[in-house]
Amino acid sequence: MAVEKSLFLTVNKFWLSWLVILAAGAVIASEEPQAEADNLASAGLIALIDAFDGVSARFVQTVVDASLQTLEESSGRLALQRPKFRWQVDMPFAQLIVADGAQMQIYDPDLVQVTVHDIDQRLGPTPLTILLGDTGTLAAEFAVSLTVEGTRQNFILRPRSESALFLQVELVFQGQLLEALSIWDGAGQLTRIQFSEMQLDQPIDAEQFELTLPAGTDVIRG
Numbered sequence: 001m002a003v004e005k006s007l008f009l010t011v012n013k014f015w016l017s018w019l020v021i022l023a024a025g026a027v028i029a030s031e032e033p034q035a036e037a038d039n040l041a042s043a044g045l046i047a048l049i050d051a052f053d054g055v056s057a058r059f060v061q062t063v064v065d066a067s068l069q070t071l072e073e074s075s076g077r078l079a080l081q082r083p084k085f086r087w088q089v090d091m092p093f094a095q096l097i098v099a100d101g102a103q104m105q106i107y108d109p110d111l112v113q114v115t116v117h118d119i120d121q122r123l124g125p126t127p128l129t130i131l132l133g134d135t136g137t138l139a140a141e142f143a144v145s146l147t148v149e150g151t152r153q154n155f156i157l158r159p160r161s162e163s164a165l166f167l168q169v170e171l172v173f174q175g176q177l178l179e180a181l182s183i184w185d186g187a188g189q190l191t192r193i194q195f196s197e198m199q200l201d202q203p204i205d206a207e208q209f210e211l212t213l214p215a216g217t218d219v220i221r222g
Contacts, residue, residue: 041146057198066188
């Protein structure tokens, strides 16, 4: 059980940290017709993200490898009030991630340990920072495509840089609500997050974004 939990915490901590700190990379040129389509899709996505605040929801996160074998599955709750973010894993092991726009803290209560990461705004937009409203260079950093089925809008974001650490990101909106977020990395691993019970434009208690640590908690700088 200890080994199983260690693997879970490593995988979950890795991808959440990576969402915040990986660089989007340099921009490469695209052909004019494709660039126009990208810009239209980007404008639609930015409009949805602009309204994506005061958010509370439940989530189920699944990570699978290139052979579609499940590596990890977890569930919990999130809260987002820009620039603050809370990601609380309830099952199978407790974990809490709190970010305030400048720092991210990852707290593992069973290990009595918190890992602190600085969020470097110079690195450009990532999946998490985009949801936190960092869309100023979205069209320049990503090729964005859109498919629409009724009220469902499916956005695919592909980094324009060949050195990016992920292949693509998919955001699925049902109306104005984010239904799913998927990330494919260069090794073929897929992280998919399915959201439910989502509410927008709700006041979030400020205490949701405060991390009170018990005495004796080990603090590690990431």
